[in-house]
Amino acid sequence: GNSVTQMEGPVTLSEEAFLTINCTYTATGYPSLFWYVQYPGEGLQLLLKATKADDKGSNKGFEATYRKETTSFHLEKGSVQVSDSAVYFCALSREGAQKLVFGQGTRLTINP
Amino acid sequence: SQTIHQWPATLVQPVGSPLSLECTVEGTSNPNLYWYRQAAGRGLQLLFYSVGIGQISSEVPQNLSASRPQDRQFILSSKKLLLSDSGFYLCAWSVPGLAASYEQYFGPGTRLTVT
Numbered sequence: 001g002n003s004v005t006q007m008e009g010p011v012t013l014s015e016e017a018f019l020t021i022n023c024t025y026t027a028t029g030y031p032s033l034f035w036y037v038q039y040p041g042e043g044l045q046l047l048l049k050a051t052k053a054d055d056k057g058s059n060k061g062f063e064a065t066y067r068k069e070t071t072s073f074h075l076e077k078g079s080v081q082v083s084d085s086a087v088y089f090c091a092l093s094r095e096g097a098q099k100l101v102f103g104q105g106t107r108l109t110i111n112p
Numbered sequence: 113s114q115t116i117h118q119w120p121a122t123l124v125q126p127v128g129s130p131l132s133l134e135c136t137v138e139g140t141s142n143p144n145l146y147w148y149r150q151a152a153g154r155g156l157q158l159l160f161y162s163v164g165i166g167q168i169s170s171e172v173p174q175n176l177s178a179s180r181p182q183d184r185q186f187i188l189s190s191k192k193l194l195l196s197d198s199g200f201y202l203c204a205w206s207v208p209g210l211a212a213s214y215e216q217y218f219g220p221g222t223r224l225t226v227t
Contacts, residue, residue, distance in 0.1 A: 032214070032215070034215055036218075041221075041223075042220060042221065043202050043204075043218035043219050043220050043221045044156075044202065044204075044218040045218070046215055046216075046217065049215055089155070089156070093214040093215070097214065098144055098161060098163060098206075098208075098214065099146075099158060099161060099214075100214065100215075100216055102155060102156045103155070104154075104155040105154075105155045105156075
């Protein structure tokens, strides 16, 4: 079946550090891939997406590249800020499906 | 532009009491609608989804039910709450019919505490 596996958290970094949150997936066909962010007490916001192999999604300094050969969609940011502290969810949707499959979420804390 | 509303924002209810959470979407027609629950410190659990009025799919057998009385209205209900129903409830919508992606857009959530 379809599944998403994220690196376990929590992840704690200092401000201006480089961030990588790993995400790998299992899916049939050619899924679309997403990263969502959830700030404390809020709903999820779509951060970025990629719909086909080798696509790079980017937003707010975050990037992720759809790697079909390694079935991965790792989230990266070159210099994190305290305001990036949140929970990050990787997700996929399979073509023709009505539902998203989410990873378990990774809690990120950035210290000043 | 599209917006999604949920209310109430927070709710404290005693065990055994009924529940009604409401979600409405503006600015789009015939959206797919979803209810999720997020227990404290945990991931997302899809509870129900709907592709049209009166069409509800249940993902997890439980103490909850969902209804879609209007195109852009989605209601989550319970006749008798359990302690285990506590959590953060999120409503989401997506545009139907897109071939390439089905990204979902989430509401602000309802924090439910059952005491």
